[in-house]
Amino acid sequence: MMIGTTGQRSRRNHGGRRKAGASIEDVARRVGVSRATAARAFSNAHLVAEATREAVLEAAQAMDYRPNLMARGLAGGRTNTVGVLWSLGGTPVATGETRLVASELEKHDLMPYITEFNPDDPQSEDMLGEFARRGFDGVVIQISGGTRLEYPWLQKQIARFRAAVLVSNQPLGWDCDEVTRDRLGAYREVARHFARTGRRRPAIVAAHHSNRTKVEAFFDESERCRMEVLPHAVIDVQKGPQVDPAHVRHVLDTRFTGREFPFDAVMAGNDEIAILISAWLMEQGLRVPDDVALVGFDDMPISAFLFPPLASADRRHEETAVEIAALLTSRLEEPDLPTRLRELPMHFLWRTSAGGPPPDGGSGPVDTNEKETQT
Amino acid sequence: MMIGTTGQRSRRNHGGRRKAGASIEDVARRVGVSRATAARAFSNAHLVAEATREAVLEAAQAMDYRPNLMARGLAGGRTNTVGVLWSLGGTPVATGETRLVASELEKHDLMPYITEFNPDDPQSEDMLGEFARRGFDGVVIQISGGTRLEYPWLQKQIARFRAAVLVSNQPLGWDCDEVTRDRLGAYREVARHFARTGRRRPAIVAAHHSNRTKVEAFFDESERCRMEVLPHAVIDVQKGPQVDPAHVRHVLDTRFTGREFPFDAVMAGNDEIAILISAWLMEQGLRVPDDVALVGFDDMPISAFLFPPLASADRRHEETAVEIAALLTSRLEEPDLPTRLRELPMHFLWRTSAGGPPPDGGSGPVDTNEKETQT
DNA sequence: CTGTTAGCGCTTTCAA
DNA sequence: TTGAAAGCGCTAACAG
Numbered sequence: 001m002m003i004g005t006t007g008q009r010s011r012r013n014h015g016g017r018r019k020a021g022a023s024i025e026d027v028a029r030r031v032g033v034s035r036a037t038a039a040r041a042f043s044n045a046h047l048v049a050e051a052t053r054e055a056v057l058e059a060a061q062a063m064d065y066r067p068n069l070m071a072r073g074l075a076g077g078r079t080n081t082v083g084v085l086w087s088l089g090g091t092p093v094a095t096g097e098t099r100l101v102a103s104e105l106e107k108h109d110l111m112p113y114i115t116e117f118n119p120d121d122p123q124s125e126d127m128l129g130e131f132a133r134r135g136f137d138g139v140v141i142q143i144s145g146g147t148r149l150e151y152p153w154l155q156k157q158i159a160r161f162r163a164a165v166l167v168s169n170q171p172l173g174w175d176c177d178e179v180t181r182d183r184l185g186a187y188r189e190v191a192r193h194f195a196r197t198g199r200r201r202p203a204i205v206a207a208h209h210s211n212r213t214k215v216e217a218f219f220d221e222s223e224r225c226r227m228e229v230l231p232h233a234v235i236d237v238q239k240g241p242q243v244d245p246a247h248v249r250h251v252l253d254t255r256f257t258g259r260e261f262p263f264d265a266v267m268a269g270n271d272e273i274a275i276l277i278s279a280w281l282m283e284q285g286l287r288v289p290d291d292v293a294l295v296g297f298d299d300m301p302i303s304a305f306l307f308p309p310l311a312s313a314d315r316r317h318e319e320t321a322v323e324i325a326a327l328l329t330s331r332l333e334e335p336d337l338p339t340r341l342r343e344l345p346m347h348f349l350w351r352t353s354a355g356g357p358p359p360d361g362g363s364g365p366v367d368t369n370e371k372e373t374q375t
Numbered sequence: 376m377m378i379g380t381t382g383q384r385s386r387r388n389h390g391g392r393r394k395a396g397a398s399i400e401d402v403a404r405r406v407g408v409s410r411a412t413a414a415r416a417f418s419n420a421h422l423v424a425e426a427t428r429e430a431v432l433e434a435a436q437a438m439d440y441r442p443n444l445m446a447r448g449l450a451g452g453r454t455n456t457v458g459v460l461w462s463l464g465g466t467p468v469a470t471g472e473t474r475l476v477a478s479e480l481e482k483h484d485l486m487p488y489i490t491e492f493n494p495d496d497p498q499s500e501d502m503l504g505e506f507a508r509r510g511f512d513g514v515v516i517q518i519s520g521g522t523r524l525e526y527p528w529l530q531k532q533i534a535r536f537r538a539a540v541l542v543s544n545q546p547l548g549w550d551c552d553e554v555t556r557d558r559l560g561a562y563r564e565v566a567r568h569f570a571r572t573g574r575r576r577p578a579i580v581a582a583h584h585s586n587r588t589k590v591e592a593f594f595d596e597s598e599r600c601r602m603e604v605l606p607h608a609v610i611d612v613q614k615g616p617q618v619d620p621a622h623v624r625h626v627l628d629t630r631f632t633g634r635e636f637p638f639d640a641v642m643a644g645n646d647e648i649a650i651l652i653s654a655w656l657m658e659q660g661l662r663v664p665d666d667v668a669l670v671g672f673d674d675m676p677i678s679a680f681l682f683p684p685l686a687s688a689d690r691r692h693e694e695t696a697v698e699i700a701a702l703l704t705s706r707l708e709e710p711d712l713p714t715r716l717r718e719l720p721m722h723f724l725w726r727t728s729a730g731g732p733p734p735d736g737g738s739g740p741v742d743t744n745e746k747e748t749q750t
Numbered sequence: 751c752t753g754t755t756a757g758c759g760c761t762t763t764c765a766a
Numbered sequence: 767t768t769g770a771a772a773g774c775g776c777t778a779a780c781a782g
Contacts, residue, residue: 021508023775034753039776049751070448070510071775074758079445088474092467099463099470103491111505113488116474130486133396135445245680272677279682302647305620307654398759409769414760424767446759449774 022065030059042067043077073135078162082110082138082328083131085117085124086167089242091272093298093315100321101140108329110137119143119151128157138163138328143172163331165324169213171341177327179320182345183297186313187214188221189348189359190267190295195225197356199265199293202227205248205277206269207238218267230262237273248276257284264292265355271296271303271312278310278353289355299349311354313346320344397440405434417442418452448510453537457485457513457703458506460492460499461542464519464617466645468673468690475696476515483704485512494518494526503532513538513703518547538706540699544588546716552702554695557720558672561688562589563596564723564734565642565670570600572731574640574668577602580623580652581644582613593642605637612648623651632659639667640730646671646678646687653685653728664730674724686729691719 028038033052040048041056048056059065073079084101088094102112113136117124131139138161141154155174158164164176171180194202202222204215219229235255239247261284268274274296278288288294288308296303299312323342331337350358403413408427415423416431423431434440448454459476463469477487488506492499494516506514513536516529530549533539539551546555569577577597579590594604610630614622636659643649649671653663663669663683671678674687698717706712725733 021504025775035775036754036777037752040752043777047751052751066504066508068449068508068775070445070454070508071758072777073445074443074449074760075775075777076758077777092470095467095470095474099491111488113486116478129396129441133441133443133445245677249680275677276680279680282682302620302650305624305651305654307657400759410759411761411770412768414762415768418761422767427767443759446774447761449776450759450761451774452761 022060022063024065024067027056027060027063027065030063031055039067043072078137078332079135080110081134081136082112082140082163083128083136084112084114084140085127086114086140086142087118087144088116091243091270091298093270093272093300096301097315097317097321100317101324104321104325105328108325110325110328117142119154125153125157128154128160132157132160136161137332138165140165140167140324140328142167144169162335163328165327165331167320167324169211171343175339177331177340179323179327179342179344181316181320182343183214183313184217186297186346186348187218187267190311190313190354191218191221191227192225193295193348193350193354193356193359194265194267194293195222195227196359197293197354199355200228201230201233201263202265202267203230203233203235203263204267204269205235205237205273206267207236207243207273227265233263237269243270243272245272245276248273249280252277252280261286261292266292266294268294268296270298271300271310274303274310274312274353275306278306288353293355294353295348296353304351306353308352311351312349314349315346316344397435397438399440399442402431402434402438402440405438406430414442418447453512453707454510455485456509456511457487457515457538458503458511459487459489459515460502461489461515461517462493462519463491466618466647466673468645468647468675471676472690472692472696475692476699479696479700480703483700485700485703487515492517494529500528500532503529503535507532507535511536512707513540515540515542515699515703517542519544537710538703540702540706542695542699546718550714552706552715552717554698554702554717554719556691556695557718558589558688559592561672561721561723562593562642565688565729566593566596566602567600568670568723568725568729568731568734569640569642569668570597570602571734572668572729574730575603576605576608576638577640577642578605578608578610578638579642579644580610580612580648581642582611582618582648602640608638612644618645618647620647620651623648624655627652627655636661636667641667641669643669643671645673646675646685649678649685649687649728650681653681663728668730669728670723671728679726681728683727686726687724688721689724690721694719 024039025035028035031038033056037048037052038056041053045053069079082105084098086094086098088098098114102114105112115127128139139158141164143166149172158174158176166172166174166176166178168178168180170182172178191202204218206215215234219233222229235251237243237248237251266277268277274294278294281288281292286292294310296310296312298315303310303312323344327340399414400410403410406413408431412423412427413431416428420428444454457480459473461469461473463473473489477489480487490502503514514533516539518541524547533549533551541547541549541551541553543553543555545557547553566577579593590609594608597604610626612618612623612626641652643652649669653669656663656667661667669685671685671687673690678685678687698719702715702717
């Protein structure tokens with residue numbers, strides 16, 4: 001490591017107060033009204049005379065005035081900031097999802113702050129406290145494979161914000177708006193597809209073994225369809241907090257190499273795992289889907305273009321992001337709205353890797369089956 | 376779409392002032408000192424008598440006091456907030472990188488705001504203004520495949536922050552700290568490897584054709600190594616602002632299907648593109664690396680476990696993230712430091728898909744060749 | 751509909 | 767080393 005010295009330019013503007021541009025006072029003076037009136041033109045437009053408001057807005061435009069949100073928050077007003085607490089788990093799909101949510105919120109002039117979140121981690125409580133202290137207007141909280149359905153501290157923290165949207169796997173019924181994406185239906189659809197196309201011995205390879213419901217749904221449906229559920233049909237590849245490709249590989253190697261692979265259909269917890277399985281199967285000389293049918297989950301952008309194209313389940317990211325933003329902004333506008341529940345069930349997305357002909361001649365069901373409820 | 380109504384619970388805590396926990400005044404009262412002194416214990420500890428400070432800190436702890444950062448910012452103090460402006464471009468690698476940066480900053484008790492950034496987009500200027508108005512302490516700005524080397528407005532905006540770190544492809548020499556990851560070396564290494572292992576006709580498939588330097592470096596080295604650079608050896612798969620798998624596929628299909636694929640070595644702009652190419656080649660009945668050697672870029676976590684394992688270039692994410700955080704925090708502590716430049720060149724990472732024996736018996740060079748400079 | 755007046759919780763002179 | 771006092775820019779009563 002070399003250390004050279006070729007100059008000594010140093011940065012100006014060290015500590016100290018920075019001038020932050022025009023203030024509402026400047027605008028007010030220019031228009032000839034009081035500070036309060038000028039300010040109202042922004043935060044309570046409906047309390048200001050049409051003409052006055054226009055004059056203020058025009059002056060503000062001319063002076064390039066923008067409200068200082070620290071000051072606003074401090075005084076109890078809105079900061080146009082929302083926290084997005086998501087369990088990223090290192091998967092590209094999750095981070096992609098938060099980007100969609102972020103860009104959707106930005107469309108509504110809200111500034112999203114995205115952060116990793118795990119309700120089982122006590123540190124997460126601090127995070128929410130910090131958000132409240134910073135005057136965040138709202139929070140979006142994803143309770144993903146959550147081990148529980150009740151987090152009393154969380155429910156309490158949520159009440160500190162003007163708006164809160166929960167993103168869940170199943171309706172939680174907390175006192176806030178909620179978007180639910182049920183994945184059980186997709187798991188059952190995959191099981192039925194496997195059975196219908198002549199598969200006999202299905203397996204599931206997934207992380208988060210803790211979250212049993214999806215595994216149960218899959219095997220329940222498998223048995224109803226007369227497939228054989230072998231003793232070790234659940235292959236858990238969870239290790240740390242996130243999926244580790246090396247570990248997935250290691251599990252497959254130690255459990256199956258040298259022996260005959262006993263399954264003819266594999267459901268993977270997500271597309272990344274499916275890709276790893278696919279590579280491993282190829283290496284073993286097994287063909288997808290001829291020898292083993294393979295289905296992933298969450299539909300990564302590249303999945304449709306792999307060889308063979310990887311079947312998956314549609315996570316409905318865009319719709320979810322739009323719903324979240326809609327719920328949040330409407331709540332911010334009208335705090336007294338009743339709590340709302342939006343259901344966006346996930347569905348099996350047929351592609352070649354799943355084998356056999358696609359279900360009823362299409363790549364997915366037509367009825368997406370969403371529900372809108374006031375709870 | 377069904378609309379049901381099953382209740383009318385509504386949220387409390389609509390607008391209005393929220394009580395935000397203990398204030399510095401409460402702490403001061405409890406200890407028996409003035410507000411100013413208590414506050415100094417946090418923001419200017421060295422101006423307070425040892426004993427007083429300890430008493431204040433202890434009281435704060437007991438009362439679970441945390442400074443209100445909106446107030447602090449408003450009064451001109453630090454907000455412990457930094458903006459991370461990164462060109463995500465939808466690639467999982469970029470988002471993964473920002474997560475590393477974020478978690479590194481969090482270790483230093485800084486709160487990162489990650490946002491998409493493109494210096495060629497005029498809207499980005501607003502973004503920085505907004506950050507300044509919100510009292511952000513610093514910004515991390517990635518100037519990626521940037522078309523230019525000078526962005527006067529950007530350099531000016533940067534001066535509004537206490538700290539700024541630039542993340543670039545090549546040293547830019549602006550008046551702020553900088554981390555540079557040169558990728559040209561890696562491109563040259565790949566070309567040399569292809570030549571050494573008997574490949575004759577290399578191609579490059581990449582987005583961002585605008586950024587020609589890496590393409591030039593690759594073909595320059597190819598020619599020096601006596602490989603044949605065919606007329607259409609640059610396959611541009613750029614369409615929108617981000618890589619679109621469908622478009623990559625489309626380009627490959629329209630240009631090569633039905634004809635013989637003229638190249639025996641392909642360098643892809645990133646691992647995702649490489650995966651798409653690999654699938655496409657398989658579909659054409661071409662084998663990697665026997666018929667076509669393939670190298671990606673940026674080393675996605677799953678790349679090492681694909682079939683065949685995908686060669687790539689090490690983006691040195693972790694080191695980069697650590698450097699960024701180190702530069703930022705040190706600048707915040709000591710504003711008068713000279714500007715610093717850290718160089719972290721990227722290197723070729725051999726794996727099976729690249730064909731032939733690995734370069735000098737290893738998977739990569741030992742000398743990582745970093746530099747530390749004061750400019 | 752508009753102006754006046756208090757703060758929000760902190761930092762920062764300026765004296766003591 | 768500490769305290770008193772004056773804001774930072776805005777919102778929120780409360781009068782007019």
